[in-house]
Amino acid sequence: MNTSRSKRLFNEAQDFIPGGVNSPVRAFKAVGGDPLFIKSASGAYMIDEDDNQYIELINSWGPMILGHGNQVIEEAVAEAIKTSLSFGAPTGLEVEMAQTICELVPSIDKVRMVNSGTEATMSAIRLARGFTGRDKIIKFEGCYHGHGDSFLIAAGSGAITLGTPDSPGVTEGVAKDTITLPFNNLEKVEEVIAAHTDQIAAIIIEPVAGNMGCVLPAEGYLKGLRQLCDQAGIVLIFDEVMTGFRLSLGGAQELYGVMPDLTTLGKIIGGGMPVGAYGGKKELMDYVSPQGPVYQAGTLSGNPVAMSSGLAMLKQLKADPEIYVKLSDMSAYLEKGFQKNLDELGLNYTMNKVGSMISLFFTDNKVVDFESAKTTNTDLFGRYFREMLNRGVYLAPSQYETLFISTAITRELADEIIRANRASLIAIH
Numbered sequence: 001m002n003t004s005r006s007k008r009l010f011n012e013a014q015d016f017i018p019g020g021v022n023s024p025v026r027a028f029k030a031v032g033g034d035p036l037f038i039k040s041a042s043g044a045y046m047i048d049e050d051d052n053q054y055i056e057l058i059n060s061w062g063p064m065i066l067g068h069g070n071q072v073i074e075e076a077v078a079e080a081i082k083t084s085l086s087f088g089a090p091t092g093l094e095v096e097m098a099q100t101i102c103e104l105v106p107s108i109d110k111v112r113m114v115n116s117g118t119e120a121t122m123s124a125i126r127l128a129r130g131f132t133g134r135d136k137i138i139k140f141e142g143c144y145h146g147h148g149d150s151f152l153i154a155a156g157s158g159a160i161t162l163g164t165p166d167s168p169g170v171t172e173g174v175a176k177d178t179i180t181l182p183f184n185n186l187e188k189v190e191e192v193i194a195a196h197t198d199q200i201a202a203i204i205i206e207p208v209a210g211n212m213g214c215v216l217p218a219e220g221y222l223k224g225l226r227q228l229c230d231q232a233g234i235v236l237i238f239d240e241v242m243t244g245f246r247l248s249l250g251g252a253q254e255l256y257g258v259m260p261d262l263t264t265l266g267k268i269i270g271g272g273m274p275v276g277a278y279g280g281k282k283e284l285m286d287y288v289s290p291q292g293p294v295y296q297a298g299t300l301s302g303n304p305v306a307m308s309s310g311l312a313m314l315k316q317l318k319a320d321p322e323i324y325v326k327l328s329d330m331s332a333y334l335e336k337g338f339q340k341n342l343d344e345l346g347l348n349y350t351m352n353k354v355g356s357m358i359s360l361f362f363t364d365n366k367v368v369d370f371e372s373a374k375t376t377n378t379d380l381f382g383r384y385f386r387e388m389l390n391r392g393v394y395l396a397p398s399q400y401e402t403l404f405i406s407t408a409i410t411r412e413l414a415d416e417i418i419r420a421n422r423a424s425l426i427a428i429h
């Protein structure tokens with residue numbers, strides 16, 4: 001495979017961009033090798049600068065759930081551009097977007113648009129803190145909520161001890177207000193709430209974790225969190241930046257039937273444009289400025305081009321709810337194919353799947369939290385990733401990601417992916 005243009009661009013990029021990329025995981029550090037620079041994409045395929053073509057299972061980390069080059073979205077964007085790229089004043093598109101989100105996501109009465117998932121989660125915890133008058137938040141190991149200071153906190157040594165900064169530049173002051181607990185463990189949450197009476201403003205969680213690979217909530221876990229929050233007056237935040245409009249039209253909350261107080265959204269909601277949102281119960285959202293005292297703003301928030309793109313995405317998903325059945329069926333087909341390969345090769349690796357999120361973990365252990373996710377052999381994953389890439393299948397360049405399946409994946413492509421999986425597994429063992 002010739003990747004000389006990508007290599008040259010990466011060399012140049014490193015002189016002008018930290019690490020040569022605008023978001024760390026793109027640098028391929030977790031899998032080795034140099035990143036590919038992408039020139040274009042269409043349907044299920046991405047084409048790099050050297051004209052290599054790949055079936056891709058990242059979909060821009062989720063947003064391109066309808067595949068690349070979706071005509072309805074592209075036409076909506078082209079139309080919007082004619083009216084100006086930005087006004088910084090209210091538009092009808094924003095009203096339509098808000099109505100659509102409130103209609104589709106069961107727990108959202110009111111919603112505020114922002115420009116990224118990070119912005120959504122940062123704003124949601126500020127709101128929870130402002131509303132409750134409390135400072136501390138609980139988050140879970142292995143969940144990712146963007147790069148806000150409050151989330152870049154590692155777990156302390158004991159369950160009840162407070163966190164420590166996970167990145168230089170995050171202050172001890174911020175770290176002391178974030179408590180990081182293991183995923184899928186209700187007792188630890190109960191213990192911490194009891195030890196910090198009237199101090200916990202919010203619990204934030206990926207209802208299905210997608211950022212330590214795909215990890216499902218245990219039976220009753222989300223309901224249990226809901227109950228604990230109700231008892232202690234804590235705001236429950238579901239970070240559905242990944243799961244929103246992916247696991248169902250109403251996200252993980254609809255799938256599992258557990259309603260959070262606040263929901264954060266991103267990725268699919270922008271149809272490929274930089275968009276995020278946070279929304280929830282009316283009494284909470286009315287606490288946001290200018291209606292309420294909690295400040296939050298954005299020069300380009302609700303941008304008409306981004307709203308047009310996102311609306312065109314949501315309308316298509318809403319018009320054809322069968323999309324979710326098809327996505328889930330195709331994912332099940334892939335999972336079955338991978339499982340058959342594993343069985344035939346005498347490998348006992350773990351797969352987790354829900355809807356169109358699947359992870360293959362290179363470990364024999366069940367993966368139910370970050371501790372067990374970390375038992376995966378990341379070197380082996382790195383080799384698997386490169387073998388798949390050499391066979392024309394582009395996976396997310398980290399073991400701690402899921403496959404993102406789009407509607408552009410046909411049976412024929414799925415068969416090709418399954419064959420590549422088999423050949424790659426053989427090559428690395």
Ligand SMILES: *Cc1c(COP(=O)(O)O)cnc(C)c1O
Nearest residue numbers: 116117118144145146239241242
């Ligand atoms: C991607 C992601 C974010 C961050 O969104 P950005 O748009 O990258 O800031 C937050 N939470 C979850 C669950 C995500 O998957």
